[in-house]
Amino acid sequence: MNWERIGAQLDNDGCAVVPQLLSAGECAAYAHAYGDDSLYRSRVLMERHGFGKGEYKYFAYPLPPGLALLRESLYGPLAAIANRWHEAMGIDTRFPAQHADFIARCHAAGQRRPTPLILQYHAGDYNCLHQDLYGEHVFPLQVAILLSQPGRDFSGGEFVLTEQRPRMQSRVEVVPLGQGDAVIFPVHYRPVNGSRGVYRVNMRHGVSRLRAGLRHTLGVIFHDAE
Numbered sequence: 001m002n003w004e005r006i007g008a009q010l011d012n013d014g015c016a017v018v019p020q021l022l023s024a025g026e027c028a029a030y031a032h033a034y035g036d037d038s039l040y041r042s043r044v045l046m047e048r049h050g051f052g053k054g055e056y057k058y059f060a061y062p063l064p065p066g067l068a069l070l071r072e073s074l075y076g077p078l079a080a081i082a083n084r085w086h087e088a089m090g091i092d093t094r095f096p097a098q099h100a101d102f103i104a105r106c107h108a109a110g111q112r113r114p115t116p117l118i119l120q121y122h123a124g125d126y127n128c129l130h131q132d133l134y135g136e137h138v139f140p141l142q143v144a145i146l147l148s149q150p151g152r153d154f155s156g157g158e159f160v161l162t163e164q165r166p167r168m169q170s171r172v173e174v175v176p177l178g179q180g181d182a183v184i185f186p187v188h189y190r191p192v193n194g195s196r197g198v199y200r201v202n203m204r205h206g207v208s209r210l211r212a213g214l215r216h217t218l219g220v221i222f223h224d225a226e
């Protein structure tokens, strides 16, 4: 992975795509494992909470080894970007180099439940704009990996990001993804350079309505939940 390019894209565009982070075989295995309830701590029906339509399951600890490795190995380079962003935005919190040390901080504060998840959408389903905040401790970047193949497995169902800028109208970004592609994006805020210095832009993400088929996504969030 070219972290210099990823950092520059996050700074300039507010998101970065990593093509083919998972192989087609790995994607199919994760999507298939959606049915294996021994892997998950809970299942959420989005409509019941007003989150949209569709469902997701949070993995239980211990995470599947490949997912644990993915979460730990993505964290390090993202922590360097996160620390740079916090400095730019004048936020005091800094992130340790190792994910285990950040997770220890979450757990000590009572955020002990794992947040990696798989989402499942059928035709007509969608995910309302939201922020994945689960307590006081927030790692400012997260990753979503498209497990299904657009065109073959589903149509519609586009990943979208919105930016709410102070005293300005909101901006939307549609992120085209192929199977196995990852999008890295802000959980809550991102820094933007303005004429009077850096300001914080409030970010949300969601998924537009699926027109047809079945779509799965793997979500990697680095803080744990209360």
Ligand SMILES: O=C(O)CCC(=O)C(=O)O
Pocket: 119, 127, 132, 143, 144, 159, 205, 206, 207, 216, 217, 218, 219, 220
């Ligand atoms: O299904 C998607 O692409 C969005 C998933 C999501 O909201 C997340 O990973 O936090």
Ligand SMILES: [Fe+2]
Pocket: 130, 131, 132, 205, 219
């Ligand atoms: Fe989300």
